Each structure stands twice: as structure tokens, then as C-alpha cells.
Amino acid sequence: GQQVMQIPQYQHVQEGEDFTTYCNSSTTLSNIQWYKQRPGGHPVFLIQLVKSGEVKKQKRLTFQFGEAKKNSSLHITATQTTDVGTYFCAGGTGANNLFFGTGTRLTVIP
């Protein structure tokens, strides 16, 4: 069955350092989505990528979809304490078969 792997599982960074999480699928995806879950909260939609090689930016966050549409990354430049949380990728074809990665829990040390 389809699997979406995400690494690393945990990441501790000093405030101001960069952070990257990687997502890999065993099959080709039609789209990839990213969600952020703050501690004690629920996942919140960040972005969706659809095109091969697509790159999107949201302020300090850069999202990339691989050329083969089987991998994706989220890069945060100059992390802040507000970036703390768990970042999930989710890939698939429509939400009915959206496969979530295991998430990367980011801790930012002030």
C-alpha cells in the first residue's frame, strides 16, 4: 500500500537556525499538502503543491515538490519560537485517500 515517510522524526534547533523536513512517498503523488500542529492543538493546513518541481514560499517557509512528484520538503529559514510544533506532509489523490506522514516535531530553543 501507499506509504509516506517523513524525516527526521524530531529536530531541535537554536532560534535563528534553519530547519528542513523531508517527505518521501512510495508512489507518485497527484499533490502534496503540508500541515502544522501546535502542541496540544489540531493540524492546520499550510499549503498544497500540485505541479512537478513546484516551489512555493510563505514568508520564511519554502515548500518544494520533487520533479518525480514522489518527494517534498519544507524549509524554514531563521526559525522563531512561534515555529514550534509538528509538521506533517500528506500526499495522495483527493482527501479520501490522503496519506499523512509521521510528522517532524520541531523544538526551537530560545
Added chain:
Amino acid sequence: SQTIHQWPATLVQPVGSPLSLECTVEGTSNPNLYWYRQAAGRGLQLLFYSVGIGQISSEVPQNLSASRPQDRQFILSSKKLLLSDSGFYLCAWTHNEKLFFGSGTQLSVL
């Protein structure tokens, strides 16, 4: 605007007791609705989804069931809870393939 309500926020139940978690969506008609479970420190597992009243699809065989008695209401149930049913339960709906989650229910089965 659309809103999703989920209750209760926390629940402690003994093993063997029944369960009923309720989710309602407002501001939209005929939404696709979902129940996810998140074990501690892990990713999101899709349990059930529904594309309409009385239409339930189960993704994982388990001790739980779901029902959709009304267009905007989605209920997660169990007749007898197991210890392994503990976790964070999230209801969600989709708009343009993006998932919007409720605030979640933290269930502890003791």
C-alpha cells in the same frame, strides 16, 4: 464562514465502556467528513470518511464505528472501549481537497 465543532475536548473512560464522539459542521452543505486518530507522538490515521448521509467508508478494521445521521453530523462510536483506543481523535471536513480539522478529543481509556 464554515466552522467545525467537536466535543468533548477530553474524555476519560474505563475499559469496556461505550463511546460517542460528535462532530458537526456549519456553513456548508453535503461536506465530506472524516474521523482521524492520532496516537501519542505519531501521525494521523484515517478511520472513517463519509461523502453523504448514511454513507460510511471504513479504512481500518477496529473496535470503532461511525454514523452520519444528518448532513452536517458525524458520530464516532464504540460499544466497548479497549486500552488501545486511547488517542487524540480528530474530525475533519474537506474544501478543495484541503482538510480542515476540529479541535480534537483526547480520549484516555483506563
